[in-house]
Amino acid sequence: xxxxTTVAPLTTQDAExxxxxxxxxxxxxxxxxxxxxxxxxxxxxxxxxxxRAVLIAGETSTRKAFTALQLNxxxxxxxxxxxxxxxxxxxxxxxxxxxxxxxxGVPVHRDxxxxxxxxxxxxxxxxxxxxxxxxxxxxx
Numbered sequence: 001x002x003x004x005t006t007v008a009p010l011t012t013q014d015a016e017x018x019x020x021x022x023x024x025x026x027x028x029x030x031x032x033x034x035x036x037x038x039x040x041x042x043x044x045x046x047x048x049x050x051x052r053a054v055l056i057a058g059e060t061s062t063r064k065a066f067t068a069l070q071l072n073x074x075x076x077x078x079x080x081x082x083x084x085x086x087x088x089x090x091x092x093x094x095x096x097x098x099x100x101x102x103x104x105g106v107p108v109h110r111d112x113x114x115x116x117x118x119x120x121x122x123x124x125x126x127x128x129x130x131x132x133x134x135x136x137x138x139x140x
Contacts, residue, residue, distance in 0.1 A: 005111070007113040007115065008115075009040065009116075010037070010045060010108060010110075010115040010116035012045055012046065014108075014139060015039075015045035015046035017135075017138070017139055018035070018037050018046070018108070018118050018135040018138075019035045019037060019047075019048050021134060021139070022035045022120050022132055022135040023035060023048065023050070023131075025130065025131040025134045026120070029123070029131075031124075031127055032050040032052040032053040032057075032122055032123075033049075033053055033057055033122035034049035034050065034053050034057035034060070034120070034121050034122050035047070035048050035061055035119070035120050035131075035132075035135075036061040036062040036118070036119045036120075036121075037108075037116060037118050037119075038065045038069055038116050038117050040069070040115050042070075045116065049061075049122075050122070053121075057121040058121070060102065060104070060119070060121030060122075061119040061120055061121035061122070061128075062098070062119060063098045063099065063100035063105075063119065064100050064102060064103075064119030064120065064121060064128070064132075065117040065119030066097065066098055066099065066100075066105075067099045067100050067105050068105030068107045068117040069105075069107060069114070069116065072107050072114050074103070074105065074107070074129065074132075074133070075101055075102060075103055075104060075105035075106075075119075076104070076129040078101050079101055079102065079103065081101070082101045102125050102128075103125035103126055103128055103129035104120045104121055104123075104128030104132055105117060105118070105119040105132065106118055106132040106133055106135075108136055108139065109140070110140070118132045118135055119132065
């Protein structure tokens with residue numbers, strides 16, 4: 001008897017639903033954003049940048065998603081941890097990976113297992129977090 005439970009991975013259909021929900025939330029708030037969805041391995045599933053979003057929003061959304069995935073935590077919860085004296089103070093410069101400790105990245109779980117992450121960039125950090133969280137809540 002196996003004790004391993006199989007959890008369905010994040011699909012491209014899931015990723016599109018996450019992007020669409022986040023973009024609708026941003027539109028309702030009058031924000032123009034970029035949205036990135038990564039699978040559990042950190043591979044890009046979906047990316048969309050509003051034509052009017054600042055160009056750097058694409059990079060920030062991807063880095064936020066990657067950070068949320070690698071640390072299995074919303075980036076909004078990690079901002080204080082990288083401040084001087086915080087437990088992750090040296091982490092942003094210790095790795096050659098593109099971590100970004102600004103609100104807007106949220107891990108995606110299914111049945112308690114990490115299956116991917118979403119990152120939103122382009123609005124105020126608190127807005128980006130709100131849009132990403134709304135998308136994850138709508139998926140689950």
